[in-house]
Amino acid sequence: MKVKVLSCVAAFAMIVPAAASGEAGRLAGETLRAAVAGKTVYLATPVGALPISYRPNGTMKGRSGTLAVYVGAETDHGIWWIARDQLCQRWQTWLEGKAYCYAMRREGDTVHWSRNDGRTGTATISH
Numbered sequence: 001m002k003v004k005v006l007s008c009v010a011a012f013a014m015i016v017p018a019a020a021s022g023e024a025g026r027l028a029g030e031t032l033r034a035a036v037a038g039k040t041v042y043l044a045t046p047v048g049a050l051p052i053s054y055r056p057n058g059t060m061k062g063r064s065g066t067l068a069v070y071v072g073a074e075t076d077h078g079i080w081w082i083a084r085d086q087l088c089q090r091w092q093t094w095l096e097g098k099a100y101c102y103a104m105r106r107e108g109d110t111v112h113w114s115r116n117d118g119r120t121g122t123a124t125i126s127h
Contacts, residue, residue, distance in 0.1 A: 041125060102116070111123045
């Protein structure tokens with residue numbers, strides 16, 4: 001279970017304002033940047049939601065709460081950027097500090113992500 005939760009953490013979560021309006025489609029480039037910058041997304045995990053705040057300056061912060069036993073720390077911070085139409089990020093502690101990139105697709109209020117190592121998952125946007 002620890003591995004599955006850890007893989008979800010990196011994901012993230014890519015959520016867009018348009019998701020609330022029911023629009024669907026791939027998130028890429030500036031649309032992807034606008035979707036996450038200044039937003040908090042709730043990453044779906046097998047044992048509860050994990051909120052991640054993506055700041056416009058390219059930093060991010062996550063709070064695991066009860067998931068800390070799985071991710072190794074209650075909070076972590078890192079950086080995020082857009083590369084090749086994917087959301088990339090690197091945590092300080094979570095996921096062993098490795099960088100991962102995510103292709104994102106929205107469907108209604110849900111964002112589906114696929115990480116560059118094949119893992120997949122979902123997230124929702126905070127309003």
